[in-house]
Amino acid sequence: MSQALLFAEQDPAVDVLRRVFGYPQFRGPQAEIVDHVIRGGDALVLMPTGGGKSLCYQVPALVRPGMAVVVSPLIALMRDQVDALRQLGVSAAYLNSSLDWREAQEVERQIAAGALDLVYVAPERLVTPRFLELLARTEVCLFALDEAHCVSQWGHDFRPEYLQLSILAERFPEVPRIALTATADNQTRADIVQRLRLQDAEVFISSFDRPNITYRVVPKREPKRQLLEFIQTNHPEDAGIVYCLSRAKVEDTAEWLARETGREVLPYHAGLEPGLREANQDRFTKGEGVIVCATVAFGMGIDKPNVRFVAHLDLPKSLEAYYQETGRAGRDGLPATAWMTYGVQDVVTLRQMLEQSEAPEEIKRVERAKLEALVGYCECAACRRQVLLNYFGETLAEPCGNCDTCFEPVETFDGTVLAQKALSAAYRTGQRFGAGHLIDVLRGSATEKVGKFGHDKLKTFGCGTELSKQEWQAVFRQLIASGLLEVDHESYGGLRLTPGAVAVVKGGQSVRLRRDPAAGTKKSLREARARRDSGAPAALSEADDRLWHALKARRLELAKAQGVPPYVIFHDSTLLEMVREKPRDAGHFAGLPGVGSRKVERYGDAFLAVIRAHVQH
Structure with missing residues (x-):
């Protein structure tokens, strides 16, 4: 027996990962998180989008006895995740306002009968007395609180209904809880811990980097x-x-x-x-x-x-x-x-x-x-x-x-004189005009508005003809960004000097500015991507590109027949592996990342037929 097979038999989490999800091994901290939750520990997981957060609760849900409850904020997210799990042969359902009363009643019956591995539910539904009583009569193996940053008023997607989720710690103290988010600064993390009562939870912070x-x-x-x-x-x-x-x-x-x-x-x-x-x-x-x-x-x-x-x-x-x-x-x-x-x-x-x-x-x-x-x-x-x-x-x-x-590294230069001219224009016009008008003054444009306010008589009128309008816009943009100019909200967006601008105007402080690239000089991102030899579809040979499009067409055909998104059948990354590997039989096909045993049964023949047809030609 191979070492890999022996390890899979000894580790039920790895077995589930390979057999159900079709991945050979966990990535990054996934293995540690999964093991911690399987053992009954609470966890706060910060992991970037695309880093595999869902596996951190889906695998434990299939290893631990009972049903996992996943709290999710949006209907579309629940539907997509449930569709994907059902494709893998997992018993999953969602309970939200998109279901009529008969459909909701059927899901509740499945919960009561212990027929589900995972149920996705909206936070407002979860905390109702009726649903909490239903869960009390059910063997719940874990609670997964997705998009946990929604609990924080400092977060960018604050949802008041998330505040009620602290009740889970009171009603189900023995059930592990895992809170997950892709985005949370220090203040938001502290809020998640406090408001969800996760003070004793293990915190797992992955890199926020999305290198792709x-x-x-x-x-x-x-x-x-x-x-x-x-x-x-x-x-x-x-x-x-x-x-x-x-x-x-x-x-x-x-x-x-x-x-x-x-x-x-x-x-x-x-x-x-x-x-x-x-x-x-x-x-x-x-x-x-x-x-x-x-x-x-x-x-x-x-x-x-x-x-x-x-x-x-x-x-x-x-x-x-x-x-x-x-x-x-x-x-x-x-x-x-x-x-x-x-x-x-x-x-x-x-x-x-x-x-x-x-x-x-x-x-x-x-x-x-x-x-x-x-x-x-x-x-x-x-x-x-x-x-x-x-x-x-x-x-x-x-x-x-x-x-x-x-x-293309950005060029910077000494922009002190330009900053002084811009700040002077803002000051001499009364600190109540926006950048567009100030640029007209600096460039000596005798517009009707400039003449109306007598700004063509100012010392700064026409003192900035060395820059184009776009170049002056870059100067004003950077002066605002650096805090030397601020928006006066009482004058409908006029710009006024900040205390820090005084030293610049008087010559006591220098200013460095970045030079915006000229339009049309940037290299194509596609060229840059090719330089990295990323293996993206854009870099495929002509023959492989035809196979790529044929596989996508077959995937779309199957998805339409089932009324599901194409990616719940196979991700693009799995199709790309098909293009690269060109498997000729079910055994080889089953070894591709993202192809679990259920998908080999359902889709192996269909996709192998497309591959064989293109290889023969």
């Missing part, structure tokens, strides 16, 4: 055109998400992008009729190469692993939100891109929204600091991944080589 994601931030010039060029150059066939700040911009962008590309581009925001919103999400999850334009209302419950890009046309509100939203790309571990446009008006708009909100001053103070950290990330000249990971308390020793500032 390429990070890129570009100066906002013509954002829709820039987005179009990015998609057509780097992701002409791929599924992706485009985030916008407003509902109107979502709809406008979706319509424009569909017209320009000829692709299926769908809008998603809270203002859409619920049926249309759900239909658009369903088309995105079950389709191939669909793009969604959305507000932040979209995405937390999306389990689609082959989203190849996430684009932001507007700044998110914090680095946590940015990390969470960009983390929806490349969950399967294959190369993906996080692309964002960024301009001075983004900062002005977000700061106005923050100051005009009704949040307590303490929360506003924290949110200001988070926004400043995000702006600092956008303006950094160093490796973006180093800056991002540092925010979450993690150090990356060397530049990543997989972000725009690594591909």
Whole structure:
């Protein structure tokens, strides 16, 4: 008997991992977490999206006797996970508002009969007396609290109903609880521990790094055109998400992008009729190469692993939100891109929204600091991944080589004189005008507005003709980011000097600025990806590319017949292994990552037939 088989027999968790999920071994801290939970310990798990969080509770659920209860915040997430588990032959169900009373009653009957391995439930349903009483009569093997950051008011997705989950520690003290999240700073972690009563839980913190994601931030010039060029150059066939700040911009962008590309581009925001919103999400999850334009209302419950890009046309509100939203790309571990446009008006708009909100001053103070950290990330000249990971308390020793500032290092220069001119223009015009008007003054543009206020008579009028309008926008953007200018919310976005600006104006402090790259000089991300020899589908030979598309077509055909998303049949990463390995028989097919015993039975013949047909040709 081989050592691997002997180990599998001795370790039931490894046996489940291989037999059910089709993976040869655990990754990173998964083995330690799984063992801890199987032994009955509580755990707080911080692991990046795509790092395999779900296996940390799904494997223990299948090893420990009884049923696991998974608390999940969104209906779509429950449905996708249950679909995927059923494909693996696991007895799973969900209980939420999408079910009618007969369907809900059937799930409750299965729970009472002990017929389920896992049940997914919304937090508000879980804490009802009826459901708690049902669980009290059932053998529960563990509680998994997914998206645990929702319990914190400091988190970016705070959900009040999560606060009630502390009742589980009181009602079921002997049942292990595992709380999981992909994004939590120190304050949010402390909240999770306190509010979920996990003071005695073992804390497992994985690296926040998503090395397969390429990070890129570009100066906002013509954002829709820039987005179009990015998609057509780097992701002409791929599924992706485009985030916008407003509902109107979502709809406008979706319509424009569909017209320009000829692709299926769908809008998603809270203002859409619920049926249309759900239909658009369903088309995105079950389709191939669909793009969604959305507000932040979209995405937390999306389990689609082959989203190849996430684009932001507007700044998110914090680095946590940015990390969470960009983390929806490349969950399967294959190369993906996080692309964002960024301009001075983004900062002005977000700061106005923050100051005009009704949040307590303490929360506003924290949110200001988070926004400043995000702006600092956008303006950094160093490796973006180093800056991002540092925010979450993690150090990356060397530049990543997989972000725009690594591909083409950013040039910095002494911008003291330019800063003095910009600050002087803001001061002499009364500190109540935005960057656009100040640039007109600096460049000597005799606009009607400049003449109306007599700003063409100022000493600063025409003193900045050495820079283009776009170059001055970069200067003002960086002065705001560095805290030398701030938004005056009472003057509708006017810029005013901060106390720190005085030393610059008087010549007592120098200012270094980064030089924005000229439009069109950036190398293609596809070229950069090819340089890394990543093994992405883009790097396949012509013959292998035909096989890749044929396998995807067969997967889509099978998925449509069952009414499930294609990725619950096989992830792209598993299809890619089929292309690379070209298995000729069931034994070889069964050894591919992501192919468990049940899937060999259900799909082996169908996919082997496609492979044989292409190999013969």
